[in-house]
Amino acid sequence: xxxxxxxxxxxxxxxxxxxxxxxxxxxxxxxxxxxxxxxxxxxxxxxxxxxxxxxxxxxxxxxxxxxxxxxxxxxxxxxxxxxxxxxxxxxxxxxxxxxxxxxxxxxxxxxxxxxxxxxxxxxxxxxxxxxxxxxxxxxxxxxxxxxxxxxxxxxxxxxxxxxxxxxxxxxxxxxxxxxxxxxxxxxxxxxxxxxxxxxxxxxxxxxxxxxxxxxxxxxxxxxxxxxxxxxxxxxxxxxxxxxxxxxxxxxxxxxxxxxxxxxxxxxxxxxxxxxxxxxxxxxxxxxxxxxxxxxxxxxxxxxxxxxxxxxxxxxxxxxxxxxxxxxxxxxxxxxx
Amino acid sequence: xxxxxxxxxxxxxxxxxxxxxxxxxxxxxxxxxxxxxxxxxxxxxxxxxxxxxxxxxxxxxxxxxxxxxxxxxxxxxxxxxxxxxxxxxxxxxxxxxxxxxxxxxxxxxxxxxxxxxxxxxxxxxxxxxxxxxxxxxxxxxxxxxxxxxxxxxxxxxxxxxxxxxxxxxxxxxxxxxxxxxxxxxxxxxxxxxxxxxxxxxxxxxxxxxxxxxxxxxxxxxxxxxxxxxxxxxxxxxxxxxxxxxxxxxxxxxxxxxxxxxxxxxxxxxxxxxxxxxxxxxxxxxxxxxxxxxxxxxxxxxxxxxxxxxxxxxxxxxxxxxxxxxxxxxxxxxxxxxxxxxxxxxxxxxxxxxxxxxxxxxxxxxxxxxxxxxxxxxxxxxxxxxxxxxxxxxxxxxxxxxxxxxxxxxxxxxxxxxxxxxxxxxxxx
Numbered sequence: 039x040x041x042x043x044x045x046x047x048x049x050x051x052x053x054x055x056x057x058x059x060x061x062x063x064x065x066x067x068x069x070x071x072x073x074x075x076x077x078x079x080x081x082x083x084x085x086x087x088x089x090x091x092x093x094x095x096x097x098x099x100x101x102x103x104x105x106x107x108x109x110x111x112x113x114x115x116x117x118x119x120x121x122x123x124x125x126x127x128x129x130x131x132x133x134x135x136x137x138x139x140x141x142x143x144x145x146x147x148x149x150x151x152x153x154x155x156x157x158x159x160x161x162x163x164x165x166x167x168x169x170x171x172x173x174x175x176x177x178x179x180x181x182x183x184x185x186x187x188x189x190x191x192x193x194x195x196x197x198x199x200x201x202x203x204x205x206x207x208x209x210x211x212x213x214x215x216x217x218x219x220x221x222x223x224x225x226x227x228x229x230x231x232x233x234x235x236x237x238x239x240x241x242x243x244x245x246x247x248x249x250x251x252x253x254x255x256x257x258x259x260x261x262x263x264x265x266x267x268x269x270x271x272x273x274x275x276x277x278x279x280x281x282x283x284x285x286x287x288x289x290x291x292x293x294x295x296x297x298x299x300x301x302x303x304x305x306x307x308x309x310x311x312x313x314x315x316x317x318x319x320x321x322x323x324x325x326x327x328x329x330x331x332x333x334x335x336x337x338x339x340x341x342x343x344x345x346x347x348x349x350x351x352x353x354x355x356x357x358x359x360x361x362x363x364x365x366x367x368x369x370x371x372x373x374x
Numbered sequence: 375x376x377x378x379x380x381x382x383x384x385x386x387x388x389x390x391x392x393x394x395x396x397x398x399x400x401x402x403x404x405x406x407x408x409x410x411x412x413x414x415x416x417x418x419x420x421x422x423x424x425x426x427x428x429x430x431x432x433x434x435x436x437x438x439x440x441x442x443x444x445x446x447x448x449x450x451x452x453x454x455x456x457x458x459x460x461x462x463x464x465x466x467x468x469x470x471x472x473x474x475x476x477x478x479x480x481x482x483x484x485x486x487x488x489x490x491x492x493x494x495x496x497x498x499x500x501x502x503x504x505x506x507x508x509x510x511x512x513x514x515x516x517x518x519x520x521x522x523x524x525x526x527x528x529x530x531x532x533x534x535x536x537x538x539x540x541x542x543x544x545x546x547x548x549x550x551x552x553x554x555x556x557x558x559x560x561x562x563x564x565x566x567x568x569x570x571x572x573x574x575x576x577x578x579x580x581x582x583x584x585x586x587x588x589x590x591x592x593x594x595x596x597x598x599x600x601x602x603x604x605x606x607x608x609x610x611x612x613x614x615x616x617x618x619x620x621x622x623x624x625x626x627x628x629x630x631x632x633x634x635x636x637x638x639x640x641x642x643x644x645x646x647x648x649x650x651x652x653x654x655x656x657x658x659x660x661x662x663x664x665x666x667x668x669x670x671x672x673x674x675x676x677x678x679x680x681x682x683x684x685x686x687x688x689x690x691x692x693x694x695x696x697x698x699x700x701x702x703x704x705x706x707x708x709x710x711x712x713x714x715x716x717x718x719x720x721x722x723x724x725x726x727x728x729x730x731x732x733x734x735x736x737x738x739x740x741x742x743x744x745x746x747x748x749x750x751x752x753x754x755x756x757x758x759x760x761x762x763x764x765x766x767x768x769x770x771x772x773x774x775x776x777x778x779x780x781x782x783x784x785x786x787x788x789x790x791x792x793x794x795x796x797x798x799x800x801x802x
Contacts, residue, residue, distance in 0.1 A: 080565040256454035256557045257784045340559025
């Protein structure tokens with residue numbers, strides 16, 4: 039076999055394994071952040087017992103779900119019930135593959151990265167629907183159907199708002215999108231309508247407040263996760279926070295220059311220093327938007343299911359079409 | 375594993391009931407009971423359907439499913455049914471078409487307990503009824519018994535009563551605001567409400583010794599006079615309460631999502647509210663200016679100045695605004711009470727065991743949930759012959775089937791939270 043092909047394959051396997059391993063600490067960090075930020079906003083202390091300043095609370099949560107009894111309802115469809123958390127988790131974890139963390143620091147630099155990302159992320163709705171359907175529980179069923187309706191509806195404005203960026207940058211490759219922003223400034227300045235659409239639709243797509251209808255605890259207990267326990271529930275829980283991280287990362291990549299610093303100097307950093315510099319900026323921006331999502335969760339009440347659909351189809355879809363055509367016309371007219 | 379001997383195994387009460395039913399049916403010459411219609415679908419037992427044939431027309435209507443309908447059992451263990459309340463809702467998609475509230479999961483027989491207790495000890499039993507308004511729970515029997523005995527509480531005691539009762543109302547209304555937001559997915563207001571509640575219960579604990587079940591009222595007065603700790607805590611709390619209410623108001627009053635979900639939802643008209651016997655903030659939110667404190671003044675309320683606030687729309691949002699407005703009225707009342715409180719004793723002379731003359735008495739107060747009243751009958755013995763409590767939550771719950779059908783599941787929770795029932799009072 040050709041050596042370069044073997045090397046490429048080896049690099050791919052290594053990168054995917056590393057990313058899969060990265061998802062767990064990422065989830066821990068995001069959960070810990072959420073616990074602490076919500077506590078801060080609700081005038082509480084938050085977790086402060088496990089480890090220094092309660093730093094290991096979410097880690098302990100993670101190990102706790104491992105130790106819990108794993109139950110399957112009597113009349114559940116055992117095969118799909120077992121498969122569902124895996125599907126949701128893998129959808130979240132695999133979409134991490136195309137995120138450029140720093141210059142040259144990307145697991146798979148596809149030339150159709152954007153398409154791959156949204157295709158894979160869209161798979162998680164299948165997992166949620168399967169979970170809701172196979173649990174043999176009415177709350178799960180309602181939650182599963184809600185997730186299908188919600189995520190499919192919001193995928194349309196989400197993808198359309200990204201098409202604006204794609205037209206602007208002329209590429210489906212995340213690295214090239216970032217390089218374009220190095221030359222022309224952050225995309226958010228050129229996509230003043232596209233960014234809010236993407237932000238709202240992305241929040242709905244990952245079932246975060248105020249669009250957390252899928253697991254609306256005051257209405258349908260825990261939605262599709264109602265019958266899950268132990269590590270299976272843990273997978274859903276992790277997938278949710280990994281999805282939050284990924285959505286923030288993609289938002290940063292598409293609109294806020296990814297790993298680029300907000301100012302153009304130092305222009306050319308290479309090697310280890312450049313990677314580190316990129317990583318710092320990437321994580322700083324990403325965690326800023328995670329913070330915004332947590333902030334929204336503490337502030338806003340939940341939207342109702344008919345209002346949710348109304349926002350998607352009556353407001354976001356027309357606006358994203360306007361944004362798409364406006365961008366296309368501007369690109370052609372001004373040769374951007 | 376060892377097999378359990380069927381003789382020593384403790385039998386399940388349901389099995390006993392079924393065995394008893396089978397025995398009775400056999401004795402009467404009847405066959406085994408027929409399965410309830412509609413209780414089985416595709417071989418699976420439907421959860422929530424009563425395990426017996428329907429007893430009434432209404433039950434038959436409720437539990438007969440048409441094509442595309444589904445029964446959903448919410449409660450008694452559900453994240454947001456306000457205690458152990460059970461709702462069987464009939465759904466078409468996510469729209470509630472019919473519902474059947476099932477009560478009684480918290481029944482403790484408090485009326486009967488009170489009928490077996492001496493008059494002075496009755497006041498300790500009524501605390502856990504409406505556990506967010508324990509002071510009001512004690513106030514109504516105190517009024518009724520004082521009428522029965524023909525004694526009068528000292529004026530300072532009446533002022534202290536009004537003070538603690540208004541403090542209780544402040545935290546009860548505050549919690550309603552928080553729970554309404556919580557049932558609509560807003561996580562933060564309930565925390566702010568509980569901070570305020572904690573201040574108030576510490577305040578009340580410093581005067582009564584208890585944080586929740588105060589046991590503060592006595593027939594013919596109150597247990598203790600105000601003390602230094604109470605006064606210093608009251609002053610400190612008074613400085614922060616408006617801010618803590620304001621924090622909640624800033625979060626939800628003008629929030630577009632909150633308004634979009636509450637305005638025009640679950641509208642209860644004034645006529646409907648009156649005909650169902652709804653009282654309290656829910657009635658006033660429908661535009662009927664009835665307040666027991668104004669309509670039938672008790673204690674010292676005729677000496678105090680306050681407005682009977684009303685809202686016009688009668689929807690969930692109006693009921694929310696009503697709570698906020700009444701809360702501010704209560705703060706205004708507390709100011710006046712502290713200003714006017716006279717000196718004197720706080721307890722009238724009452725013998726240890728009292729045998730009132732045969733007769734009947736009625737005491738009514740305005741609790742945070744409405745007209746809370748006690749009707750006591752004496753037969754001359756040391757205990758009440760009959761002790762009847764009218765709990766406003768129980769009456770308020772009757773309008774649920776009027777308000778909820780046609781709305782979505784999410785809205786049923788908001789409507790229920792806006793009615794602010796407390797199951798401890800509903801089930802007694």
